Amino acid sequence: xxxxxxxxxxxxxxxxxxxxxxxxxxxxxxxxxxERIGTFxxxxxxxxxxxxxxxxxxxxxxxxxxxxxGEVFGLIGNNGAGKSTMLKVISKVLKPTKGxxxxxxxxxxxxxxxxxxxxxxxxxENVFLNGALLGYxxxxxxxxxxxxxxxxxxEHFINSPVRTYSSGMFARLGFAVATAHMPEILILDExxxxxxxxxxxxxxxxxxxxxxSGATVLMVSHALDMMEGMCNRIAWIDHGKTxxxxxxxxxxxxxxxxxx
Amino acid sequence: MASTPKPVYDSASYRVSxxxxxxxxxxxxxxxxxLIRRDILTRYKRSVLGVAWTMLNPLGTMLIxxxxxxxxxxxxxxxxxVYILSGLLVWNFFSQGTNAAISGLVWGGSLLKRIYIPSSxxxxxxxxxxxxxxxxxLVPLVIVMLVDGAPFYxxxxxxxxxxxxxxxxxxxxxxxxxxxxxxxxxxxxxxxVLLTAWMYLTPIIYPESLISAKWMxxxxxxxxxxxxxxxxxxxxxxxxxxWQEFLPAFGWAAGMLLVGWLYFTSKTEEYAYRV
Numbered sequence: 001x002x003x004x005x006x007x008x009x010x011x012x013x014x015x016x017x018x019x020x021x022x023x024x025x026x027x028x029x030x031x032x033x034x035e036r037i038g039t040f041x042x043x044x045x046x047x048x049x050x051x052x053x054x055x056x057x058x059x060x061x062x063x064x065x066x067x068x069x070g071e072v073f074g075l076i077g078n079n080g081a082g083k084s085t086m087l088k089v090i091s092k093v094l095k096p097t098k099g100x101x102x103x104x105x106x107x108x109x110x111x112x113x114x115x116x117x118x119x120x121x122x123x124x125e126n127v128f129l130n131g132a133l134l135g136y137x138x139x140x141x142x143x144x145x146x147x148x149x150x151x152x153x154x155e156h157f158i159n160s161p162v163r164t165y166s167s168g169m170f171a172r173l174g175f176a177v178a179t180a181h182m183p184e185i186l187i188l189d190e191x192x193x194x195x196x197x198x199x200x201x202x203x204x205x206x207x208x209x210x211x212x213s214g215a216t217v218l219m220v221s222h223a224l225d226m227m228e229g230m231c232n233r234i235a236w237i238d239h240g241k242t243x244x245x246x247x248x249x250x251x252x253x254x255x256x257x258x259x260x
Numbered sequence: 261m262a263s264t265p266k267p268v269y270d271s272a273s274y275r276v277s278x279x280x281x282x283x284x285x286x287x288x289x290x291x292x293x294x295l296i297r298r299d300i301l302t303r304y305k306r307s308v309l310g311v312a313w314t315m316l317n318p319l320g321t322m323l324i325x326x327x328x329x330x331x332x333x334x335x336x337x338x339x340x341x342v343y344i345l346s347g348l349l350v351w352n353f354f355s356q357g358t359n360a361a362i363s364g365l366v367w368g369g370s371l372l373k374r375i376y377i378p379s380s381x382x383x384x385x386x387x388x389x390x391x392x393x394x395x396x397x398l399v400p401l402v403i404v405m406l407v408d409g410a411p412f413y414x415x416x417x418x419x420x421x422x423x424x425x426x427x428x429x430x431x432x433x434x435x436x437x438x439x440x441x442x443x444x445x446x447x448x449x450x451x452x453v454l455l456t457a458w459m460y461l462t463p464i465i466y467p468e469s470l471i472s473a474k475w476m477x478x479x480x481x482x483x484x485x486x487x488x489x490x491x492x493x494x495x496x497x498x499x500x501x502x503w504q505e506f507l508p509a510f511g512w513a514a515g516m517l518l519v520g521w522l523y524f525t526s527k528t529e530e531y532a533y534r535v
Contacts, residue, residue, distance in 0.1 A: 030533065043444070088532070092269055092376040095529050101271040109375045116371055118298055120305040129298055132291035133377060 017068035019104065020185060020216050021090055026063045026099035027240075028085050029056040059085040061240040062099070069105075072207070072217040074231035074248065076224065076255055082240040083220045087187055090218070105216065108134065108183030113174030119163035123154055123173055126162050130177045144180040151202070152176040172199060182210055188219040204230070224252050276528040278521055284378035291377070295385035299360070300392055314393050318348055319400040325465055336467045339410040339496075345401050346495045347464035349394060350488050354430050355455050357390035361434030362441045362448050365531070369442070372532050379531050380524060383438050387431045394423065401495075413498035422490035428513040429487060432520030439524045442534050462488055483512035
């Protein structure tokens, strides 16, 4: 394996950069939903008939990717191209069917904003619950609690049940919790379009701060203009393969050209 | 490449095992506490009496059952309300705990697909919630015993061990059934029917003396028969279990926990694909 890396690094001329995420020939296959066997009876019958054929859908096929420490790396592509699957194999949610994923840093995945919130619990209680879901401990959450409240601008509502929140308040709190601790790797799946413009600016500012302190950001979005402005490099994914990796402008132009 | 740091995650060497999952659960113990807290706080959040319902619920069921069945069994069982309640607590714990384990994994599935969480956290917290409810429902038991004038025995000191055995058995069974429910969605529905049948096959509302001798061997196959016994003997009959009574209960508890944990963790890598 190491020799292969050296070759790849020379090829792409990034031998000085330190990799933090590496995908080597990664493939991921899902079962097709129609093949789901719902009952024991069905299972037994098919087992007897030896008819359990697992039809596979390959969401990623032999994908190679390297993200370097300190980069803001973007993934673009049409819906169903495999972007989210790629984020999932990187963040340990899915184990790749084939190939290898190596990550040299602690990942803070950004939970779809507010997923895991309980509507009956107060904002305060949900901050701790959500923090626990993201793998933090009580002291870690207590240390950043005030900052979370301040960042999400919910000082007056933090003790009210979350069901009374507007969708903007909901999203603000979710973003504030997920980014309260500076991670080595931050994963953002199509979520920077939350809140009003002022809050978006605030989010972008926080991301810049992360990046300046050496964090790596991996993001997926359809907002191409924003991606062009934020990312150091972009990968265009199509039909489970990386079509092009490189300068944001070039990759976006190629992607747009294909989709005219 | 010489100074490559040690990877935090390497899919090639990553494998969920019974031991690794236990370690992950230890790391996520704060989440465990948070989930239990959430379930207890939110269950009755909008009701006026709140958590008190945890105690009123079995009390109400006991009152109804005592009223309905006391004419049948009163001569057989002195302090019939205490008899019912001591069995009902065990059964409620088991059925609530295992059902919560199923719905917990299904609910948690939507999160498991998005972020990494050790999947056993949902089943374990479900049993944890049921355990809190079980301890709370000991309060109405004591009240009923006082009102009914039933004696308090020294043998009740055995109850912590009874609770431990029941918890281990329920956790093992809950992990097993919730794992099956992920692969076969019908299991959750089928389980409700099974639970009803299972309850009537366990001496909870009727006295054991009603079971004829020739059927007794079949009753003793039932692990819940032994679990109920671990509570009935110290609370109701006023004696510690004998070894012959303790060992089957212990065997079921330890065996089920082991089987449940091993099976659950052997399937862990598939949940994110399947739920």
